[in-house]
Amino acid sequence: MEQKEQCSRDLESYLDLIQFLNEGTDDYFFVWNIPENRINFAGEIQQKCLLPQKENDGYTLQDFEDIIYARDREAMREQLSLIAEGQREICNIECRIVDKDGHTEWISCRGKSRLDEDGIPRWMMGRISWNALIRKSDALTGLFNGDKFMEDMQQCLEHNCAGHLLLLGIDNFKHINIKYGRTFGNHVLRKVTQILETHVEPSMNIYRLDGDRFAVALQGQGEDVVRELYEKVKEDLKDCCTISAGAFFCPGNSSEECGMIYQYAEAALDRAKEEGKNRLVFFSPDHYKKRLDTIRLLDEMRKDMKAGCENFYLQYQPLIDCRDFHVRGAEALLRYDSPINGKTGPTEFIPLLEQTKLICPVGEWVLETALKQCREWQKKIPDFHININISYAQLREDGISSRVLDLLNESGLPGEALTLEVTESMQLQDYQHFNKLFRRWKEYGINIAIDDFGTGYSSLSYLKSLEIDEIKIDRSFVTNIQNSSYNYRLLNNVIELAHSARIKVCCEGVETEEELLALESLKPDVLQGFFFARPCDREAFRENYVYKTHDISQK
Numbered sequence: 001m002e003q004k005e006q007c008s009r010d011l012e013s014y015l016d017l018i019q020f021l022n023e024g025t026d027d028y029f030f031v032w033n034i035p036e037n038r039i040n041f042a043g044e045i046q047q048k049c050l051l052p053q054k055e056n057d058g059y060t061l062q063d064f065e066d067i068i069y070a071r072d073r074e075a076m077r078e079q080l081s082l083i084a085e086g087q088r089e090i091c092n093i094e095c096r097i098v099d100k101d102g103h104t105e106w107i108s109c110r111g112k113s114r115l116d117e118d119g120i121p122r123w124m125m126g127r128i129s130w131n132a133l134i135r136k137s138d139a140l141t142g143l144f145n146g147d148k149f150m151e152d153m154q155q156c157l158e159h160n161c162a163g164h165l166l167l168l169g170i171d172n173f174k175h176i177n178i179k180y181g182r183t184f185g186n187h188v189l190r191k192v193t194q195i196l197e198t199h200v201e202p203s204m205n206i207y208r209l210d211g212d213r214f215a216v217a218l219q220g221q222g223e224d225v226v227r228e229l230y231e232k233v234k235e236d237l238k239d240c241c242t243i244s245a246g247a248f249f250c251p252g253n254s255s256e257e258c259g260m261i262y263q264y265a266e267a268a269l270d271r272a273k274e275e276g277k278n279r280l281v282f283f284s285p286d287h288y289k290k291r292l293d294t295i296r297l298l299d300e301m302r303k304d305m306k307a308g309c310e311n312f313y314l315q316y317q318p319l320i321d322c323r324d325f326h327v328r329g330a331e332a333l334l335r336y337d338s339p340i341n342g343k344t345g346p347t348e349f350i351p352l353l354e355q356t357k358l359i360c361p362v363g364e365w366v367l368e369t370a371l372k373q374c375r376e377w378q379k380k381i382p383d384f385h386i387n388i389n390i391s392y393a394q395l396r397e398d399g400i401s402s403r404v405l406d407l408l409n410e411s412g413l414p415g416e417a418l419t420l421e422v423t424e425s426m427q428l429q430d431y432q433h434f435n436k437l438f439r440r441w442k443e444y445g446i447n448i449a450i451d452d453f454g455t456g457y458s459s460l461s462y463l464k465s466l467e468i469d470e471i472k473i474d475r476s477f478v479t480n481i482q483n484s485s486y487n488y489r490l491l492n493n494v495i496e497l498a499h500s501a502r503i504k505v506c507c508e509g510v511e512t513e514e515e516l517l518a519l520e521s522l523k524p525d526v527l528q529g530f531f532f533a534r535p536c537d538r539e540a541f542r543e544n545y546v547y548k549t550h551d552i553s554q555k
């Protein structure tokens with residue numbers, strides 16, 4: 001009896017205290033009578049949440065649990081029972097509460113228990129804060145946001161937690177928004193949230209980062225768990241959208257900064273997208289290093305381009321007239337030799353220049369340099385010819401038509417001395433546009449060649465639809481031609497077809513005498529390949545083919 005009176009006296013004074021503390025704050029202080037299982041709040045919490053009519057002796061723990069978002073209940077229950085069992089004195093929970101309108105809001109619930117003389121937990125006092133997490137949550141999905149993600153990652157690192165960080169990105173989310181509207185886009189984001197919440201254990205946090213990106217911190221989990229989770233999410237989403245993912249394993253003793261851990265997972269996600277989307281990719285250090293190297297190379301090339309294409313130079317490979325084997329000209333081939341990275345192969349750096357459109361200014365430099373070079377060599381060989389490669393990005397550039405003509409004009413060369421090589425793999429389907437461009441150049445005598453002929457999808461339609469002067473048959477058809485009757489017949493037909501349309505034929509990549517002998521009977525117009533000469537620097541070309549002799553038929 002005495003104990004009961006003491007208890008209600010305690011409660012009264014606690015209630016006075018929390019009532020007092022509650023003034024002037026938006027938080028809700030509470031006192032939890034642990035053995036009796038009742039919670040009293042200061043302030044009108046029932047105005048915010050769907051709690052039953054308030055009674056004098058407060059709410060039951062069950063009432064409180066009912067207003068907590070289902071996914072977060074388990075974690076809350078676990079902490080509170082540890083406190084009730086006396087295994088823990090401090091409570092620190094972040095969970096979502098469902099308000100009267102059905103919206104979820106993150107709250108932070110902190111408190112400390114008090115033990116009686118026998119060491120049995122008797123009370124817990126604390127507060128629920130609504131505002132602490134407001135800037136750390138995402139209004140649309142109700143998940144934590146990127147700020148909270150970084151904060152939690154930092155904590156994980158400080159506590160040496162090991163595990164996987166999984167980043168997910170909805171594929172083509174921009175297109176979804178454009179095609180179906182933002183409301184539908186939002187629906188997709190909520191759907192992803194709901195599916196993630198179904199499959200990710202409640203003790204692991206899910207975050208929505210920028211736009212269509214989500215992160216899951218899978219503490220203590222191995223690769224198989226990550227894979228399994230991803231497959232489930234992908235499967236459940238299949239009627240709605242596809243999703244890519246990148247995962248990074250962070251060892252417990254990592255000395256990395258959390259920004260780097262995010263970057264690693266992001267690199268894996270980027271790769272998943274690059275490799276065709278709708279897949280999970282684990283971080284690979286080798287791949288990451290390559291990416292870094294690529295970024296560095298691009299930075300360097302950009303800097304060098306601005307400095308007047310410093311460290312770029314041209315090599316020249318002879319073009320051989322098939323009738324008498326004299327050098328009729330050269331193909332200009334771009335090279336890059338940086339003081340930091342050394343020489344980089346054209347198949348590596350040219351696609352980068354093309355992707356970033358840096359090929360436009362660099363390509364202009366190639367045109368200018370090669371045209372001038374040709375002009376100089378024409379002083380010795382008046383009909384010397386120059387072939388210059390031109391990229392799709394350049395052809396798409398505004399004003400390219402006049403720019404080429406201006407450069408030709410400045411060089412003093414007749415248009416007939418120039419062939420522009422356009423790669424077949426380019427998407428030249430917009431025939432009208434390209435024919436217009438080519439026609440203008442052809443008025444000045446410039447020749448147009450289709451490069452790597454036979455490697456694209458629409459070789460024959462190019463022949464029919466594009467107004468071209470020459471095709472350069474790809475090396476893959478020429479290699480070992482003497483042993484492939486199929487390739488031989490194919491080449492025979494292509495050459496006949498081209499000639500009947502008055503299109504010249506160059507065979508690229510002639511490497512052996514046997515190939516040459518087989519090709520001769522097919523009567524292409526021009527030959528090019530290592531058998532005659534490899535590409536060489538300007539000085540060597542000048543010495544070997546311009547000033548010495550331009551007949552290499554003796555080879």
Ligand code: C2E
Binds near residue numbers: 332366535
């Ligand atoms: P491409 O236009 O097909 O150039 C011919 C390539 O074949 C050159 O490679 C040349 O070295 C190589 N080649 C020539 N004969 C033989 C042979 O007998 N055997 C073998 N195995 N290869 C031979 P390179 O210099 O590595 O150039 C690669 C590609 O880079 C070029 O292929 C072209 O698509 C591109 N490229 C080069 N310079 C430029 C440029 O100034 N602008 C643009 N847009 N692309 C360029």
Ligand code: CA
Binds near residue numbers: 421451
């Ligand atoms: Ca070429």
Ligand code: CA
Binds near residue numbers: 472474
């Ligand atoms: Ca080629």
